[in-house]
Amino acid sequence: MAQALEGEEVVIAKAGRPLVRLVPVQAAPEARRGGFLGGSAVLRADLKADFFAEIDRLFS
Numbered sequence: 001m002a003q004a005l006e007g008e009e010v011v012i013a014k015a016g017r018p019l020v021r022l023v024p025v026q027a028a029p030e031a032r033r034g035g036f037l038g039g040s041a042v043l044r045a046d047l048k049a050d051f052f053a054e055i056d057r058l059f060s
Contacts, residue, residue: 004010004022012020048055 004024007024009024010022011018012022
């Protein structure tokens, strides 16, 4: 168990047959954060109204 706590891979076997492999957990990558352009672009469009004819053609 000490080896596993130190980050080493450990194989647990029974009668010489490997049954379980303990591997170190990799640190999760840092979550991506949006917002670096926060407020610099604003979309002012009514997409449903602007593309109604095309949407109607695709789904009718």
